[in-house]
Amino acid sequence: MKVVVCGGGIGGSYVVNGLAEHVGREISSITLVEPRTYFEAPNGVLGAIHHPDYRREFQVVAKNQEWAWDRRVKHVASRVASVDPAARTIKLENGEDIAYDVLCIATGTKSLPEGAAIWRPGTEIKTLEARLDEIERYRADIAKSKTIMLIGGGVVGVELVSELAERHPNVRIHFAVSDKELLISFPSITRRVARRHIERLRNVQIHFGTGRLGPPDADGVYRIGSFEIRPDMVIKCFPSGLNTGFLPDAWLDERKQVKVDRFLQVEGTSGVFALGDVANISNDKSAKTAIDEAEVVRRNVLAVCRSRQSSVRFNGARTGFVLRLGPRESLMYYLPFIGLYGITLSGSYLAAVVREILLARIIHQCSTGGTSGSLKGPSGDLAMTT
Numbered sequence: 001m002k003v004v005v006c007g008g009g010i011g012g013s014y015v016v017n018g019l020a021e022h023v024g025r026e027i028s029s030i031t032l033v034e035p036r037t038y039f040e041a042p043n044g045v046l047g048a049i050h051h052p053d054y055r056r057e058f059q060v061v062a063k064n065q066e067w068a069w070d071r072r073v074k075h076v077a078s079r080v081a082s083v084d085p086a087a088r089t090i091k092l093e094n095g096e097d098i099a100y101d102v103l104c105i106a107t108g109t110k111s112l113p114e115g116a117a118i119w120r121p122g123t124e125i126k127t128l129e130a131r132l133d134e135i136e137r138y139r140a141d142i143a144k145s146k147t148i149m150l151i152g153g154g155v156v157g158v159e160l161v162s163e164l165a166e167r168h169p170n171v172r173i174h175f176a177v178s179d180k181e182l183l184i185s186f187p188s189i190t191r192r193v194a195r196r197h198i199e200r201l202r203n204v205q206i207h208f209g210t211g212r213l214g215p216p217d218a219d220g221v222y223r224i225g226s227f228e229i230r231p232d233m234v235i236k237c238f239p240s241g242l243n244t245g246f247l248p249d250a251w252l253d254e255r256k257q258v259k260v261d262r263f264l265q266v267e268g269t270s271g272v273f274a275l276g277d278v279a280n281i282s283n284d285k286s287a288k289t290a291i292d293e294a295e296v297v298r299r300n301v302l303a304v305c306r307s308r309q310s311s312v313r314f315n316g317a318r319t320g321f322v323l324r325l326g327p328r329e330s331l332m333y334y335l336p337f338i339g340l341y342g343i344t345l346s347g348s349y350l351a352a353v354v355r356e357i358l359l360a361r362i363i364h365q366c367s368t369g370g371t372s373g374s375l376k377g378p379s380g381d382l383a384m385t386t
C-alpha cells in the first residue's frame with residue numbers, strides 16, 4: 001500500500017515516523033509532501049526566537065530533514081496543489097503527480113506566517129538556514145523599533161507580548177485585543193491570571209474590544225479611542241485560515257475544515273484521513289491535540305494497510321495547558337478531574353519547568369512517531385499541552 005502524507009508539521013511528522021518501521025511490510029512506500037526541508041514545532045518558536053542565543057535555541061525546536069523524518073520516508077519538498085479522489089492521485093506545485101492508496105492530510109493553519117515572523121506575509125521559507133536568516137531580520141526590526149502594535153488576544157498574542165515586553169523594556173507595545181477579554185475560550189481563572197500578568201508590564205498598553213484590526217491608515221496611524229499610534233512594526237497574532245484550499249469542496253465544511261468521522265477518516269471516502277488543525281473534530285487546536293489525532297491516524301492507517309477497517313476512535317480531552325508568560329514565567333492550568341477543580345500556578349518556576357518538559361516531549365514524539373517505549377500513544381497520557 002502506498003501511503004502519502006501532506007504536511008510535515010506536528011501531526012504529519014508523527015504519522016510518517018510512526019509508520020516508517022512498516023515500510024517493506026504492509027506499507028510499500030511512505031511519501032511526505034512538505035515544502036520545508038526541515039521540521040519546526042510552532043509551539044516552541046516564540047520562546048526560541050526571542051532568546052539572546054536564538055540560533056542555538058531555535059535548533060532545539062527545529063530539526064533538519066535527516067533528524068526530522070525517518071530515512072525510510074521519501075520527502076518531496078513541494079506543496080500539494082490539488083487532489084483527484086477518483087484517480088487517487090495528488091498533484092504538486094512542482095508539477096509532479098503522486099498516486100496514493102492511503103492519504104493523510106495534515107497541512108495545518110496558514111501561519112501566523114512561519115511562526116512569529118508575522119510582519120512579512122507571504123514569505124516562503126523552505127530551509128532551516130533561510131528561516132534563521134529571517135529570524136535575524138525580525139530581531140533587527142525589533143531592535144530598531146520604538147513602538148510595536150501587536151494584534152490578537154489569543155495564546156500567541158499573550159505569549160508574544162509577555163516575551164517582547166520583558167526582552168525589550170524600552171519598546172512601547174500597544175496590544176490590541178479584539179474581544180473584551182484575553183484568551184476568550186479559556187477558563188476564567190486563566191484569563192484573570194494572564195491579564196494581571198500583562199497589566200503589570202510597564203511598557204504595554206492593552207486596548208480591549210478593538211475588533212480585528214487591519215493595517216494602519218494611509219499615514220501609518222492606528223486610532224484607538226484617544227490613542228494615535230504610529231507603530232514602527234505591526235505583528236498580527238491571529239491565524240489567517242487553513243491550508244485546505246487544494247482539497248475537493250465536498251471534503252470541506254463551511255469553515256473550510258475537513259469533515260472527518262470519529263476515526264478521523266474523511267467523510268465519504270475510504271483510506272483518506274485528516275488530522276490536526278485542519279480536522280473538524282475538535283475545537284481545541286493545539287500541538288497535543290495534533291499528536292493525539294496523529295496516533296489515531298497512525299493506527300487506522302495500519303489497519304487499512306492490513307486490509308482491516310479503521311477501528312481506533314479519537315476521544316481526545318485535554319485537561320491542562322501551560323502558557324509561556326515571558327522568559328521566566330509560565331501559567332499552568334491543570335484540571336485532573338474535569339469539571340471538579342483546577343490547579344493554576346503562575347509566575348512559578350515549576351510551571352516553567354513543566355512547560356519545557358512538555359515541549360521536549362512533543363518534539364520527541366514527532367521525531368519518533370510514538371514508537372519509543374513509554375511515549376507510545378495518547379491513551380493514559382498526561383493530557384497537557386504547552
Ligand SMILES: Cc1cc2nc3c(=O)[nH]c(=O)nc-3n(C[C@H](O)[C@H](O)[C@H](O)COP(=O)(O)OP(=O)(O)OC[C@H]3O[C@@H](n4cnc5c(N)ncnc54)[C@H](O)[C@@H]3O)c2cc1C
Nearest residue numbers: 007009010011042043079080107108276277286287290386
Ligand atoms: C506561533 C504559534 C505558536 C503556537 N503555540 C502553541 C502552544 O504554545 N501550544 C500549543 O499546543 N499549540 C501552539 N500552537 C498551535 C500548534 O502548533 C498547532 O495546533 C499544531 O502545530 C497543529 O499541527 P498540524 O500538524 O495540524 O499543523 P502544523 O504543525 O502547522 O503543520 C502543517 C504543515 O503543513 C505544511 N503545509 C502547508 N500547506 C501545505 C501544502 N499545500 N502541501 C504540503 N504541505 C503543506 C506546512 O509547511 C507545515 O509544515 C502554536 C501555533 C503557532 C503558529
